[in-house]
Amino acid sequence: MTPTGDELTGRTAAGLAAMVRRGDVSAVEVTEAHLQRIAALDGDVRSFLCVGEAEARAAAAGVDAARARGEALGPLAGVPLAVKDMFCTKDLPTTCASRILEGWRPPYDSTVVARLRAAGAIVIGKTNLDEFAMGSSTENSGFFPTANPWDLGRVPGGSSGGSAAAVAARFAPLALGTDTGGSIRQPAALCGVVGLRPTYGRVSRYGIVAYASSLDQAGPFATTVADTALLLEAMWGHDPCDSTSIPSAPEPVLASLEDGVAGLRIGIVEELADVDGIQPEVRAAVESARGLFEKAGAEVDTVSVPSVEYGLSAYYVIAPAEASSNLARYDGVRYGLRAPAAEVAAMNAATREAGFGAEVKRRIMLGTYALSAGYYDAYYGQAQRVRTLIIRDFARAYRDFDLLVSPTSPTTAFGLGEKTADPLTMYLSDVCTVPTSLAGATALSLPCGLAPEDGLPVGIQLMGKALDEVTVLRAARALEQELALPAPLPEIRVPA
Amino acid sequence: MSNPLTRADVEHVARLARLALSEAEIEQFTTQLGAILEHAARVAALDTADVPPTSHPIPLANVLRADERVPCLDRDVVLDMAPAAEDGRFRVPRILGEEA
Numbered sequence: 343m344t345p346t347g348d349e350l351t352g353r354t355a356a357g358l359a360a361m362v363r364r365g366d367v368s369a370v371e372v373t374e375a376h377l378q379r380i381a382a383l384d385g386d387v388r389s390f391l392c393v394g395e396a397e398a399r400a401a402a403a404g405v406d407a408a409r410a411r412g413e414a415l416g417p418l419a420g421v422p423l424a425v426k427d428m429f430c431t432k433d434l435p436t437t438c439a440s441r442i443l444e445g446w447r448p449p450y451d452s453t454v455v456a457r458l459r460a461a462g463a464i465v466i467g468k469t470n471l472d473e474f475a476m477g478s479s480t481e482n483s484g485f486f487p488t489a490n491p492w493d494l495g496r497v498p499g500g501s502s503g504g505s506a507a508a509v510a511a512r513f514a515p516l517a518l519g520t521d522t523g524g525s526i527r528q529p530a531a532l533c534g535v536v537g538l539r540p541t542y543g544r545v546s547r548y549g550i551v552a553y554a555s556s557l558d559q560a561g562p563f564a565t566t567v568a569d570t571a572l573l574l575e576a577m578w579g580h581d582p583c584d585s586t587s588i589p590s591a592p593e594p595v596l597a598s599l600e601d602g603v604a605g606l607r608i609g610i611v612e613e614l615a616d617v618d619g620i621q622p623e624v625r626a627a628v629e630s631a632r633g634l635f636e637k638a639g640a641e642v643d644t645v646s647v648p649s650v651e652y653g654l655s656a657y658y659v660i661a662p663a664e665a666s667s668n669l670a671r672y673d674g675v676r677y678g679l680r681a682p683a684a685e686v687a688a689m690n691a692a693t694r695e696a697g698f699g700a701e702v703k704r705r706i707m708l709g710t711y712a713l714s715a716g717y718y719d720a721y722y723g724q725a726q727r728v729r730t731l732i733i734r735d736f737a738r739a740y741r742d743f744d745l746l747v748s749p750t751s752p753t754t755a756f757g758l759g760e761k762t763a764d765p766l767t768m769y770l771s772d773v774c775t776v777p778t779s780l781a782g783a784t785a786l787s788l789p790c791g792l793a794p795e796d797g798l799p800v801g802i803q804l805m806g807k808a809l810d811e812v813t814v815l816r817a818a819r820a821l822e823q824e825l826a827l828p829a830p831l832p833e834i835r836v837p838a
Numbered sequence: 839m840s841n842p843l844t845r846a847d848v849e850h851v852a853r854l855a856r857l858a859l860s861e862a863e864i865e866q867f868t869t870q871l872g873a874i875l876e877h878a879a880r881v882a883a884l885d886t887a888d889v890p891p892t893s894h895p896i897p898l899a900n901v902l903r904a905d906e907r908v909p910c911l912d913r914d915v916v917l918d919m920a921p922a923a924e925d926g927r928f929r930v931p932r933i934l935g936e937e938a
Contacts, residue, residue, distance in 0.1 A: 449915045543896045556894050585901040586894070655881045658874060666855060673856070675928050680921035685932040691858035703857055707848070707867055708874060710855040720882060721875075726891030728881045733892060765870055766877060782895020808896065 347375035352831070355421045355515040355569040359462075362405065362420035369405035369420030373398050373464050376422045380467070380513045383834050388488050389498070389507040391427050393467035394434045398422070401464045418576055419462030424508040424517035427468040428475055429455050429560070430549040434465070438551050439483040440473045442697025443678045452549025453581045454518065454560055461576040466514050469504030473699045474669065475525055475553045477501050478771040481762055482701040489758070490533060491832040492798055496755040499529030499771075502563070506533040509563045510832060516573050517563040522554050523657050524750075524775025526561045527787040531750035531801020534789040534832070536570045536818070537563050539775075541808045542782035543588040546581030554664035555586075557657075557779050567788070567819040571595045574811065588809075595815045603820040604639030606813070607743045611805075612646050614748035614774045621753045623793035627800045628749055631790060634824035635747075635817075645739050645746065649731040650777040656732070657776040658769055659712050659725035665702075666709030672697065704765060729780045736781050740807050745817050748774050750787040750801035774803055783808045788818045790825055841872035842879070 350358070350372055361367045377395055384390055405420045430436050430448035437443045455465065472482035480488045480503025488503045490496040491511040498507040502519030506529035509517045519526040521539040530537025538561045545560045552558060562573035575596060581587045615628050632642050674680035674693030681692035698706070712721035739746060751771060761768040778785040787801040802821070806814035848868045852859045859867070913926060922929040 446919065449911055449919070541896070543898070582903060586896070586898060588896060588898070652881050652884065655878045659878050659881075670856075674921060675930055676916075677919040678921075683931060686930045687856065688858075689931050690856045694856055695858040695860075698857075700863075703859070703863065704867065704870060706855050706857065707851050708871055711843075711847070711851045711871065711875075712878075714851065714854060721878060723891055724881055724884070724886060725878070726893060727886035727889040728884065729892040729895075730889050731884070731886070733895070766873055769874075769877075780895075 347378050350375035351379045351512045354566055356572055358421050359419055363415055369402035372420050373402040373422060376466055376514055383511060386494055386834060387491050387507050387511050388486055389469055389504040390467040391470050391485060392434055397433045398464050398466045405462055416462035421463050421516060422466040422514040423458060423463040424467055424469050424505055424514040425465055426471055426502050426505045426519050428520050428551045429518060431455055434468055438474045439471045439485055441484045442672045446678055453546035453583060454577045457577055469508050471504055472501035473702050475501040475520055475522055476701050476705055478528055478768055482699055484699050487758060490755045491834050496757055499532035501525040503529045505563050506530050506535055509535045509565060511834060519563055520550060520558055520560050522557045522661060523779050524772045527775045527785060527803060528751050528771060530563060530787040532755040534799025535563055535565055536567055536788055538570050538786040539784060540578060540811060541784045543586050544592060545578045546584045546587050548581055548583035552668040554661040557661060567815060567822050568599060571599055571815050593812050595811050598812055598816055599819045601816050603635060603817050606640045608635050608640045608642045609645035609739055609743035609746045611746050611748045612644050613650050617752055617773055619752050623795055624749045624800055627790045627802055631802050631821060634821055638820050638824055645743055647735045647739050649735045652728050653732060653777040653780055654773055656725040656728040657780060659721045662705040662709035663712045663722050666706045669706055732777055733781050745813055746805040748803045750774055750803040754793050754796055754798035754800060778805050784811050784814055786814050786818050788821055791827055842875050843868055843872040
C-alpha cells in the first residue's frame with residue numbers, strides 16, 4: 343500500500359531514502375507530499391522565500407528515472423532538502439533575504455548544493471533568514487519575518503530561522519544552514535530540531551554568500567541525530583574551490599554513531615550554564631542531561647572556561663569588521679540593485695542605502711569604525727587576541743574532557759518584536775554559541791524536550807574539539823536515546 | 839560612561855562605508871553603535887600584551903593550485919547579471935568630474 347502524504351512528511355530522511363531505493367514510494371510522491379504540506383501550512387509559518395515546485399518535481403522525476411534505468415541511487419535520493427537562501431542555486435533566485443539581491447540568479451551552484459544534488463537530494467526551496475545572516479530571530483529579513491511553528495507569535499531564532507522552522511514543521515526532513523556565531527544552533531534549539539556547526543573548514547564555503555569569512559561555516563538541520571550525520575557526510579570534505587577548506591578527509595560519523603558515551607569525560611561549562619538571564623527550565627535541562635549522560639556511562643563534571651565571557655564582545659567586533667569588507671561588493675555595479683545617481687560614488691551610496699536593511703547597515707558601520715585608522719588595534723586587534731585566549735582556554739578544558747556541554751540559548755523562543763528595539767539585547771541570544779565559532783570548533787544543538795512553563799522546545803549544546811564531529815554526534819545520539827522523546831511535531835495553529 | 843561616538847564620527851564612517859544614511863539613521867546609529875562599542879570595550883581592559891592575534895582558526899598556509907588555465911564563467915553570463923553593461927563591459931555613471 344502506498345503511504346499517504348502525511349505519513350511521508352513525518353518520516354526521517356534515512357527512512358525516505360530507503361523507501362525510494364526499495365521502490366515503496368517514488369521520489370515524485372515524496373516531493374508532492376512535502377509540497378502539499380508547504381502549500382497548506384507555510385502561509386502561516388512563512389519559512390520559505392521561494393518554493394521551487396517545478397524544479398523539485400523535475401529533480402524527483404530524474405531520481406525515479408535513474409532508478410527505473412537500474413542506476414545506483416545516492417544516499418539522499420528522493421529526500422527533500424530546504425536550503426537557506428545564502429547558498430547559490432543555479433535554478434532558483436538567491437537573495438540572502440536582502441532587497442539588494444532581490445531576484446538575483448547565480449550562474450552556478452554552491453559546492454554544497456551541487457554535492458547534495460549529486461547525492462540525490464531534491465532542493466524544494468530557499469528558506470528565509472536574517473538579511474545576510476545577520477541576526478538571531480529572522481526578523482531582519484528584508485522580505486518578511488518567519489514564525490516559530492511551535493507558537494506563531496514567537497521567533498524561530500536566527501539567522502537560519504527559515505531552515506529550522508521548515509524542518510520543525512516537516513516541510514522537509516533536511517535543511518541547510520550557515521553558522522557564523524550560532525545561526526544554526528540557536529534556531530535549532532528554538533524550533534526543537536537538531537542543528538550542527540561543523541569545524542571551520544570542513545564544509546566548503548564556495549558559493550555561499552560571505553558574511554564573516556573567518557567564522558562562516560555551513561551545516562545540517564534534521565529531526566534526528568542520524569539524519570544530521572547522514573546529511574553531514576553528503577556535504578562535507580575538501581573542495582579545491584575554497585582555499586580555507588581542510589585538505590584531509592573527514593572521519594566518517596555514521597559508522598560510530600551508536601558507540602555510546604561509556605567512559606567519555608563530559609564537562610559542563612560553568613560560565614555558560616549559569617549565564618546572566620538564563621531561564622530556569624533551560625538550566626534544568628542541562629542538569630537532566632548531566633544525569634542522563636552519567637546513566638549512559640559517561641563521567642560528568644563541571645569545568646571553568648573563563649574567557650568565554652568575553653566571547654560576545656570579541657565576536658561583535660570581528661564579525662562586523664569582516665562583514666564591512668565582504669559587503670563592499672554590493673555597489674550597484676556587477677549584480678543586484680542599482681539606485682540612480684549622476685556619478686558613481688553617489689550611485690554606490692544610494693544603492694547601499696536603499697538595498698540594505700537596518701541591521702546590515704549597523705554592522706557595516708560598526709565594522710568600518712572598528713577597522714578605521716586609530717581604532718584598529720583597540721577594537722579589531724584586541725578582539726583577535728581575545729580569540730586566541732578563548733582557543734587556549736578550550737584547549738585547557740579538553741585536556742580533562744572529551745566533550746563540553748552548555749545550554750544552546752539562554753531562553754526558549756522569544757516573542758516576535760520583543761528584542762528588535764535594542765540590538766544589544768538581541769546579540770545576547772548568541773552568548774552560548776559564539777565561543778565555539780571563535781574557536782573554529784564544532785558544536786551541535788540537540789532538542790531535549792519542552793519547557794514545562796511555556797511548552798516551547800529547549801536545546802542543549804554539545805561542543806567538541808576542532809575536527810571531532812565523531813564524538814559530538816556519538817554523544818548526541820546517546821543523549822537522544824536516553825531522552826527517548828516522542829518525535830517532536832508542533833501543531834501549527836494560528837494564534838487566537 | 840559617555841558615548842564614545844559623536845555624530846561627526848558616524849557621518850565620517852558612513853562616508854567610508856559608502857552609505858547615504860538618512861538623518862534619522864545617523865541619530866539612531868550614534869546612540870546604538872555607542873552602546874555596542876561600550877560593550878566591546880569590556881575586552882579592552884584585558885592584558886593581552888603577549889597574546890598573538892588569531893585571524894584564522896585553522897592554520898593553513900600557501901594554499902595553491904597548479905598554474906594551469908581552467909574555464910571560468912562566460913563573460914556574457916556575468917554581464918547579464920549587471921544593472922547595466924555595454925560593449926562587453928560594466929557600465930557605470932560618471933566616475934570623475936568630467937563631462938559625460
